[in-house]
Amino acid sequence: MALHYIIPFTLLREVRGFELFTFWTALVVIFAIITGIYVERR
Amino acid sequence: MQPVQEIFLILLTVYIILGTVIAMVSRRFGVKTTADYFVAGYRLGGFLASMTYAATTYSAFMMIGLVGLAFATGIASLGFELAYLMATMGILALIGPVIWRMARKRGWVSPSEMLSDLYGSNILGIVVAVLYLVALIPYTAAQLKGIGEIFRAVSTSYSIGIATAVGLVLLWVFIAGIWSVASTDAYQGIWMISASIAVVVWLLMVLVPNAGLNASGIVNVLGNTSSGNLLSNTWSPLVFIGYTVPWLFFALTNPQVVQRLYMPRDTRAYKRMLQYFISYGILYTAIVIVIGLAFRAYAVTALDKGTELYLIGHRDSVTPYMLTLANPVLAAFVFVSILAAAVSTANSIVLSVVSSITRDLYERRRSTPSPSVAKAVAMTSIVAMTIAAAGIALAKPTFIVELSVLSSALLLPLAPVILMGLARRPSRAGAISALAATLLGFSMILVAAFIIGARKALIVAWLGIPLPLWCLILTTAMVLASSVRWSR
Numbered sequence: 392m393a394l395h396y397i398i399p400f401t402l403l404r405e406v407r408g409f410e411l412f413t414f415w416t417a418l419v420v421i422f423a424i425i426t427g428i429y430v431e432r433r
Numbered sequence: 434m435q436p437v438q439e440i441f442l443i444l445l446t447v448y449i450i451l452g453t454v455i456a457m458v459s460r461r462f463g464v465k466t467t468a469d470y471f472v473a474g475y476r477l478g479g480f481l482a483s484m485t486y487a488a489t490t491y492s493a494f495m496m497i498g499l500v501g502l503a504f505a506t507g508i509a510s511l512g513f514e515l516a517y518l519m520a521t522m523g524i525l526a527l528i529g530p531v532i533w534r535m536a537r538k539r540g541w542v543s544p545s546e547m548l549s550d551l552y553g554s555n556i557l558g559i560v561v562a563v564l565y566l567v568a569l570i571p572y573t574a575a576q577l578k579g580i581g582e583i584f585r586a587v588s589t590s591y592s593i594g595i596a597t598a599v600g601l602v603l604l605w606v607f608i609a610g611i612w613s614v615a616s617t618d619a620y621q622g623i624w625m626i627s628a629s630i631a632v633v634v635w636l637l638m639v640l641v642p643n644a645g646l647n648a649s650g651i652v653n654v655l656g657n658t659s660s661g662n663l664l665s666n667t668w669s670p671l672v673f674i675g676y677t678v679p680w681l682f683f684a685l686t687n688p689q690v691v692q693r694l695y696m697p698r699d700t701r702a703y704k705r706m707l708q709y710f711i712s713y714g715i716l717y718t719a720i721v722i723v724i725g726l727a728f729r730a731y732a733v734t735a736l737d738k739g740t741e742l743y744l745i746g747h748r749d750s751v752t753p754y755m756l757t758l759a760n761p762v763l764a765a766f767v768f769v770s771i772l773a774a775a776v777s778t779a780n781s782i783v784l785s786v787v788s789s790i791t792r793d794l795y796e797r798r799r800s801t802p803s804p805s806v807a808k809a810v811a812m813t814s815i816v817a818m819t820i821a822a823a824g825i826a827l828a829k830p831t832f833i834v835e836l837s838v839l840s841s842a843l844l845l846p847l848a849p850v851i852l853m854g855l856a857r858r859p860s861r862a863g864a865i866s867a868l869a870a871t872l873l874g875f876s877m878i879l880v881a882a883f884i885i886g887a888r889k890a891l892i893v894a895w896l897g898i899p900l901p902l903w904c905l906i907l908t909t910a911m912v913l914a915s916s917v918r919w920s921r
Contacts, residue, residue, distance in 0.1 A: 396673050411508045416719060419515045423711045426522040430704050
């Protein structure tokens with residue numbers, strides 16, 4: 392919830408050129424890579 | 434008959450024949466026991482497991498519900514759906530392997546049987562099986578509604594769409610249970626993602642450029658719509674939390690996806706299921722949101738104001754309307770893909786709920802259960818649930834997104850109950866507390882939905898906290914309080 396609402400809508404909203412689409416997509420891709428590696432090594 | 438109708442009927446016939454052939458062929462895998470029928474004898478390979486997980490998860494909710502939500506409310510709908518995906522990754526990576534291992538060791542077939550076993554309480558299993566039946570009727574109805582909207586868009590009757598959907602669900606479930614569902618899911622999952630890619634390519638390469646818009650033009654238009662800046666925050670914290678909290682625990686509370694965690698044949702198959710599903714989920718979500726936003730930019734630029742406002746107020750009609758502007762072949766291909774998404778989810782839900790009813794209300798209560806009686810119980814439940822969902826779909830009480838999230842909100846109290854059951858070996862007091870928490874949480878959401886409607890039930894707040902979050906807080910507190918008492 393913090394990553395998806397509080398950070399983008401409170402902390403980052405004033406950042407110049409900030410795009411929610413980019414933020415969320417990058418966040419999920421990074422999370423997916425970490426999850427994939429974690430599961431593979433487990 | 435219009436070209437799109439003719440092509441739709443041809444493709445629909447091809448889809449039904451192919452699906453039925455696949456379902457018939459899948460019978461050779463052997464369906465001798467309820468474990469074969471409901472969880473494929475724990476023998477699914479990684480690809481089939483991932484595709485059945487994806488096709489069960491992604492439904493008419495995506496190409497109709499979420500496209501409409503992005504069209505009407507903007508980029509926040511991406512945050513809502515990606516929050517689900519991230520939470521699901523976490524659940525599948527950390528909790529899923531525990532469930533997978535225990536399911537094979539203890540021979541679980543249904544998700545309610547899992548709870549019954551974890552808490553050592555038959556009553557808990559029976560109550561949860563009945564709650565699944567009630568809670569998932571709105572979600573099944575959402576799938577049927579999606580199909581009804583498609584049939585209406587191709588100038589056929591909405592109710593014929595519902596009848597076709599019911600017929601397909603019953604046909605493929607009856608043929609070979611989960612083997613036919615999993616096999617047809619793989620075929621339907623490929624059809625769904627291919628169609629969504631075709632739509633986004635057509636939208637961005639043909640329709641939107643025809644309105645004189647390029648990428649920066651889309652961004653500019655979306656920044657100044659009648660609904661505000663759709664690329665920034667258009668959802669209040671209350672709405673975001675109310676909608677997202679039930680969705681975060683979807684992978685843990687919805688029986689049709691929990692049951693899929695039992696099925697991979699080994700750890701390698703489980704890992705592949707997770708990795709393929711994540712890739713599918715990110716791609717499909719991004720495509721669906723881009724379709725919703727790009728078509729809104731097109732609507733602002735090229736459609737009259739009345740049409741745009743109508744679509745905002747009737748967001749389940751956005752995709753069907755958009756496809757009337759496409760080439761009839763593409764439109765028919767996508768219409769059938771949405772039908773595939775809805776059918777694959779509906780039959781998985783029905784099969785999963787029925788497995789709970791059959792196991793917990795009949796088989797586990799008999800020392801020597803009769804296979805023919807078990808089959809009769811299963812078939813009766815399948816027909817009853819499908820007909821109830823069809824009734825709601827015909828009544829059209831609200832949008833697909835709200836119907837879908839409502840089902841997850843009704844099942845939300847199961848999240849702390851399942852987590853606690855897996856983390857510890859609860860005592861008898863723990864089972865009573867789990868039962869009380871489940872019934873309290875379920876009743877809170879159900880009563881609110883009946884009194885103020887599905888949409889408002891998700892966002893009505895007390896002390897600034899939306900009802901689904903209250904449900905989660907209260908049920909977690911009850912389960913935790915009872916846990917503290919066991920450890921003393």
